[in-house]
Amino acid sequence: MSLELLKEKGTPLDQQRFTWQELAPEPYSKLNVDAFTRVRVILMNGVESDAVRFSHAAARVNRGLVPVLANLRRVEQHQQTLINWLHPADQTPLETALGFEQVAIEVTASVAQHEPDAYLAQVYRFGMLEDFDHLYRFSALYDRLEGKDANALLQSYTDILPGRPTSAEHRAPVDDVRQSYDRKLAHPLSKLNALLITAAEHQTRDYYMTIGPMFADPLARQLYAEIASIEEQHVTQYGSLSDPDERWLEKWLLHEAMEVYAYHSCAEAETHPRLKPIWERFLDYELGHLHLVRRLFEDIERRDAAEFLPDRLPAPLDFKSHRDFVRRVLTRELDLRAVGTELVDKAEVPRASPSNAYREQMNSAGSPSETVAAGWRWMPGTELTLDAVTPKRFGTVKEGLRS
Amino acid sequence: MKESTTPGANRSGMAVSPLMAREMLEVTNLTTPSARGTAADALAPRIEYARRAGPAATVPPPASLKELAKTALKALRGHKATVLADKLGERLAFERSGARLYEGILAKLDVHGTWRGGPSRAQLERIHADELKHFLMLHQTIQEMGSDPTAVTPSANVAATASAGLLTVISDPRTNLRESLEAIAIAELVDNDCWERLAALARASGMKELAARFDGALQDEQQHLTWVRRWLAAALASAVGVTASAEEKVRTQLASGSRAAPRRSPIARPRGGGVKRVARPVASAKVRRKKPARRR
Numbered sequence: 001m002s003l004e005l006l007k008e009k010g011t012p013l014d015q016q017r018f019t020w021q022e023l024a025p026e027p028y029s030k031l032n033v034d035a036f037t038r039v040r041v042i043l044m045n046g047v048e049s050d051a052v053r054f055s056h057a058a059a060r061v062n063r064g065l066v067p068v069l070a071n072l073r074r075v076e077q078h079q080q081t082l083i084n085w086l087h088p089a090d091q092t093p094l095e096t097a098l099g100f101e102q103v104a105i106e107v108t109a110s111v112a113q114h115e116p117d118a119y120l121a122q123v124y125r126f127g128m129l130e131d132f133d134h135l136y137r138f139s140a141l142y143d144r145l146e147g148k149d150a151n152a153l154l155q156s157y158t159d160i161l162p163g164r165p166t167s168a169e170h171r172a173p174v175d176d177v178r179q180s181y182d183r184k185l186a187h188p189l190s191k192l193n194a195l196l197i198t199a200a201e202h203q204t205r206d207y208y209m210t211i212g213p214m215f216a217d218p219l220a221r222q223l224y225a226e227i228a229s230i231e232e233q234h235v236t237q238y239g240s241l242s243d244p245d246e247r248w249l250e251k252w253l254l255h256e257a258m259e260v261y262a263y264h265s266c267a268e269a270e271t272h273p274r275l276k277p278i279w280e281r282f283l284d285y286e287l288g289h290l291h292l293v294r295r296l297f298e299d300i301e302r303r304d305a306a307e308f309l310p311d312r313l314p315a316p317l318d319f320k321s322h323r324d325f326v327r328r329v330l331t332r333e334l335d336l337r338a339v340g341t342e343l344v345d346k347a348e349v350p351r352a353s354p355s356n357a358y359r360e361q362m363n364s365a366g367s368p369s370e371t372v373a374a375g376w377r378w379m380p381g382t383e384l385t386l387d388a389v390t391p392k393r394f395g396t397v398k399e400g401l402r403s
Numbered sequence: 404m405k406e407s408t409t410p411g412a413n414r415s416g417m418a419v420s421p422l423m424a425r426e427m428l429e430v431t432n433l434t435t436p437s438a439r440g441t442a443a444d445a446l447a448p449r450i451e452y453a454r455r456a457g458p459a460a461t462v463p464p465p466a467s468l469k470e471l472a473k474t475a476l477k478a479l480r481g482h483k484a485t486v487l488a489d490k491l492g493e494r495l496a497f498e499r500s501g502a503r504l505y506e507g508i509l510a511k512l513d514v515h516g517t518w519r520g521g522p523s524r525a526q527l528e529r530i531h532a533d534e535l536k537h538f539l540m541l542h543q544t545i546q547e548m549g550s551d552p553t554a555v556t557p558s559a560n561v562a563a564t565a566s567a568g569l570l571t572v573i574s575d576p577r578t579n580l581r582e583s584l585e586a587i588a589i590a591e592l593v594d595n596d597c598w599e600r601l602a603a604l605a606r607a608s609g610m611k612e613l614a615a616r617f618d619g620a621l622q623d624e625q626q627h628l629t630w631v632r633r634w635l636a637a638a639l640a641s642a643v644g645v646t647a648s649a650e651e652k653v654r655t656q657l658a659s660g661s662r663a664a665p666r667r668s669p670i671a672r673p674r675g676g677g678v679k680r681v682a683r684p685v686a687s688a689k690v691r692r693k694k695p696a697r698r699r
Binding site for chain 2: 026029030031032088089090092144145146147148149151152215216217218220380381382384385387388389391393394396397
């Protein structure tokens, strides 16, 4: 049932309290939990991380808002902590990275299908195929470095297949910037979608930048460097979808609305008995934030928030496998490339495209994403299952290159 | 290539900066802890959380009870079956990841070469093949049990968490073959113990055929451990200029509690000048060593 966004008041800010023990809750079980619970934890950590990021940026240029931004930001900080601390310690950084890519595929697929604007929907499909490829590369790394099967975490919801090759995703910055929606004309859901996916991608970028150097294997370090770079491109791409002419308070209000929408979606879908109340509690917290910021917006900007906020929340995100949709997009749109803000077939990319020169330079000493998955295809229980059935000598690298 | 045992600019010890170290020592007198208590207090949250916490994971249900009824494992029912499934899953994951660890060791051999008494490529390839053979045998056994060989069992997860550091050592390009073998020695010790327990569990449950399969794997693992120990003994002995056999003799004496063992160092140079020199490890060829002082 959709939630009445402008009527629900939620929890007042002064009643949003925590203890240190609450911030470090018992983590979920990485093996027993449904993969979409992990997806939601990763997504909402990203959403809260973006709330804090936005708040700091806003405080740098809005003297009058500094105290109220600080007040709300403290709660967002603790919301993020509680959510992020749900990850268990036995879930390795690489395993969590697999979860990040599952978020980027399944949540973006949901957004792409509900997005009312055709151009924006195409941008989401475009980015989704790139994250789809990242999942394939990380799964190969997980198999070849640790001898483990990524599907044990993905739980067969998401295909492990090559998408648009990561090595082909490197673009000049000018080809990562997209057309923004028009703040006066865009559907409210378009605004929420852009903020949501930007938040998720930004956290992915930050996560890879943090964990990349924790690996000893040089190929893993290179791969994280390469994919973190694409995630940075994605932040540029999705970030550029929001209208830069929105005022700070308008953006803030939209961000709070997006957080309400995301928590509402999580609360509706959650099956984990301990996590569902967390989403419900934070939904109420976010409604409290929304109404506080709405009052600020209406007092300072002298505009009615109902101009751009919907009365009721849109249909929640579909936390489910979008296998058929993803395969369809894979078949039809794999060869799309970006030229400026447009997405065109790769045959139409001018030879002098700045992305060609950039990509050639970055890949000139070899491509980690190609190396890690050389000859690799997903097999239940890792590619070693095949090697065990048909034993063969493990050759040297030189022999491998000759074969 | 520079060796990790070559003296260099390691700054972790206080002796590197004696003046500041003296000032740091004042800290022990300057400190008044903000809360009373001991290290035991820091364990209190762990105890509190542990009382509330459920298991980190549980064993997946058998995929097919019909399959179980068809096999030699039909004697197993209920809890016994899940205990075995958990431990089989652990070994399967360990052997499979072990194959990847040995691929890392092979890469180290290709870069650094070996030493006299060190591993040959053929030996390492044999171990790698054994790990895969054991993985396949376990895969089949788990299927015969009606369980799912793709599932990660709780014990498999604990073993993976415990051995994560081994992968870090072996996949680090800055560690050499000897250091990587030090890590693999931990894996082989665990492997030997676990196969032994698994075979005993199968035997105690009346599953002779299964116990025989596990005994076969145990024999392979015993061979691996013997080799790894010898390689490491040879590497260390070579680095300090004693024969591998002398070092091994001392280690054996120590293990048996013999009084003949020297008190200070298990790798002390034996009496007499008739020591046969062994080749240095390839990677340490440039390291100059002092001649050991002749004993009076």
